[in-house]
Each structure stands twice: as C-alpha cells, then as structure tokens.
Amino acid sequence: MENFTPVSALVGGALIGSSAVLLMALTGRVAGISGIVSNIVLGAPGERLWRALFMIGLVLGPVIVRIISGEPLPFEITSSLPFLLAGGLLVGIGTRLGSGCTSGHGVCGLSRFSIRSLVSVITFIGVGMIMVTILRLLAGG
Amino acid sequence: MGKNFAGLVAGLIFGIGLTISQMTNPAKVLGFLDIFGNWDPSLAFVMGGAMAITTLGYFLVWKRKSPVFADQFHVPTNTRIDPPLVIGAVLFGAGWGLVGLCPGPAIAGLAIGGWQIWVFLAAMLTGMALHEVGKRAKLLP
Numbered sequence: 206m207e208n209f210t211p212v213s214a215l216v217g218g219a220l221i222g223s224s225a226v227l228l229m230a231l232t233g234r235v236a237g238i239s240g241i242v243s244n245i246v247l248g249a250p251g252e253r254l255w256r257a258l259f260m261i262g263l264v265l266g267p268v269i270v271r272i273i274s275g276e277p278l279p280f281e282i283t284s285s286l287p288f289l290l291a292g293g294l295l296v297g298i299g300t301r302l303g304s305g306c307t308s309g310h311g312v313c314g315l316s317r318f319s320i321r322s323l324v325s326v327i328t329f330i331g332v333g334m335i336m337v338t339i340l341r342l343l344a345g346g
Numbered sequence: 347m348g349k350n351f352a353g354l355v356a357g358l359i360f361g362i363g364l365t366i367s368q369m370t371n372p373a374k375v376l377g378f379l380d381i382f383g384n385w386d387p388s389l390a391f392v393m394g395g396a397m398a399i400t401t402l403g404y405f406l407v408w409k410r411k412s413p414v415f416a417d418q419f420h421v422p423t424n425t426r427i428d429p430p431l432v433i434g435a436v437l438f439g440a441g442w443g444l445v446g447l448c449p450g451p452a453i454a455g456l457a458i459g460g461w462q463i464w465v466f467l468a469a470m471l472t473g474m475a476l477h478e479v480g481k482r483a484k485l486l487p
Contacts, residue, residue, distance in 0.1 A: 266361015297473020
C-alpha cells in the first residue's frame with residue numbers, strides 16, 4: 206500500500222463534494238458526469254449551456270492545478286488501442302443503461318441514501334475489481 | 347446566466363478535486379481496483395471525503411424551497427432495483443476495470459493526458475449514442 210495517499214484523497218474528495226453541493230444549491234441538479242455530458246445533447250434546450258460550461262470547467266480544473274503547481278500531473282495509462290475502444294464503449298453504454306457513474310451514483314446517490322445507487326456502486330466496483338484481477342492473472346502477474 | 351456561471355464554477359471545482367485526489371490518473375484508479383495486488387485504498391477516501399461534504403450539504407440545501415437559479419430541485423425518484431440498473435453497472439464496471447477511466451476523469455484528463463484519453467472519450471460518447479439509438483428503437487430501456 207505504498208501508493209496510498211489518504212490526505213490528498215480526502216482533500217480532493219471534499220472539493221468534489223463541494224462541487225456537488227454547489228450545483229444542487231444553485232441549479233437544483235445532481236453532479237453526475239455521465240448524465241451531464243449526455244444531456245448537453247439530449248437535455249431540454251434551455252438546460253444545455255450550463256452543462257457544456259460544466260464540462261469546460263472540468264477540463265480547465267486540471268490545467269489550473271498544473272499551472273499553479275508548476276509540475277507535470279501524474280498520468281499513466283498502459284491500455285492498448287483495442288482496450289481503450291472496448292473500455293470506452295462499455296463505460297458509455299453502461300453508465301447510460303445504469304443511469305449513472307462514479308459521481309452520480311457514487312457521490313450524489315450515496316449521499317442521499319439511495320438504495321439504487323448503493324446497488325450500482327457495489328456492482329461496478331466489484332466488477333471493476335474482478336476485471337483488474339483477471340487482467341493481472343492473464344498477464345502472468 | 348447565473349445557472350451557466352454555476353455550471354462553469356462547479357465543473358472547475360470538480361476538476362480541481364479530481365486532480366488533487368489524483369483520480370485523473372488511470373494507474374491510480376486501477377490501484378484501487380487491484381484489491382489482490384498492490385492495493386491502493388485512496389479512491390475510497392476520495393468517495394468518503396466527497397460523501398461527507400455532500401451528505402451534510404444536501405441536507406442544508408434542501409431546507410430551501412428551491413435552488414437559487416432554478417424553479418425546483420431535480421432529484422431522481424426511481425427506487426426500483428431493476429435489470430437495467432444492474433446490467434448497466436456490470437458493463438460500466440467492466441470498462442472501468444479495463445482502462446481505469448470513468449466519465450469524470452475521461453473528460454477532466456483531456457488537456458493533461460495523452461492521445462489515449464481522446465480515443466477512450468470518443469468510444470465512450472459513441473457508447474452513449476448507441477444507447478440512445480437503442481432506446482429510441484425500443485431495443486434498450
């Protein structure tokens with residue numbers, strides 16, 4: 206567990222929570238990324254621009270941290286092209302079919318004690334862990 | 347106007363939170379899912395930090411009659427544990443474990459990650475579009 210970073214995890218998590226609370230207080234919406242991104246296209250016409258601006262903020266956030274810290278941000282991805290394509294497709298279809306992802310079900314759903322969200326979170330974390338374990342065994346680790 | 351500004355600021359804070367907690371790094375996320383390997387519990391602390399703020403914040407925000415820039419709060423009302431919820435979470439978990447990216451980090455990483463994140467995001471948006479096509483053709487819920 207030498208990679209464990211509890212303090213930055215809690216601080217970053219608290220910021221994510223603050224974003225969710227701010228969005229609810231000001232716009233009355235849950236901060237579910239898969240829902241916000243798809244409703245840029247599928248949402249009611251007057252409810253699209255704030256969602257697009259949320260995504261612009263989401264992209265700019267890391268850029269600001271990068272500039273202030275002056276250091277490159279850790280970004281390590283080893284997946285091959287077929288894995289990237291398959292993973293993206295699964296995440297896209299799965300989050301829409303299951304009505305949410307790590308933010309909508311994970312942060313917002315669990316915080317309002319939704320049983321649906323609890324079932325979703327346990328399922329996607331469990332399946333994610335199984336997938337990573339299978340991949341490691343196949344790789345001979 | 348206020349709603350759009352709220353979206354931008356909430357997105358910024360969300361993106362900064364993801365960056366500080368290192369959830370924008372797929373290797374870090376896979377470390378959490380690699381429970382039988384060199385396990386890194388950080389992601390659970392991100393969720394914990396986010397939920398602590400969101401649970402308390404939602405409780406306080408919902409004492410108001412309505413959000414600041416909208417007429418009403420929009421909170422999911424469906425409470426059924428149905429096949430789409432579970433199957434969606436299974437598909438999402440599989441894709442998440444394959445690459446280490448979920449929708450938030452897939453977008454937040456656009457400016458700081460490599461080409462892989464663009465491929466993943468394109469596949470993810472295609473998956474979301476496929477779900478919408480399937481839904482309109484009444485093939486998917």
